[in-house]
Amino acid sequence: MSNRTPGGDVPVRRLDRILAYMSLGLAVVSIGCFLAIIIARPAGVTDFTAGIWPIVAVLPLIALPLAFLMILALLIMTFVRRARANRGG
Template identity: 70%
Template sequence: MSKAPATPGDSDVPVRRIDRILAYMSLGLIVLSIVCFFVVIAARPLGVTDFSGGLWPTITVLPLVGLPIAFLMIVALLIMNIVRRNRANRGR
């Protein structure tokens, strides 16, 4: 008889706190960057012509910096997950 497919709750490898932190930080940074991206796109037709004052420089630069950082955080999370699962499988 075949085994039932493994569900995420059956995992022998526990999820660490750093994994959750990296996942939520990268997700938050992606969402914030995309929101800022659409705000910059919508600001031009709405009549905002001066992007040099207030929060506009930060809002303009955040997608340029935030998305690559979030991508690197996801890559780090994947590498950590692969290493952790390989160590768990080797220990069996």
């Protein structure tokens, strides 16, 4: 089984897929945490310092920048690989 995309484009590596799915997963979890906090406030949750709420509140502060950096790394790796493929080396 070949990992080349149709049209003779550069191959998609396993690391590219891992970075893409991990960044997507982190972004989705972060958005879910945002929504949980937005829904919890009108629902009457007043103590955000107990239970799982501190993790839910801090996770977007860490996960969204990390997802952004992973997407940035994926783009840089793709551009470098395409430049090398176009050069022939």
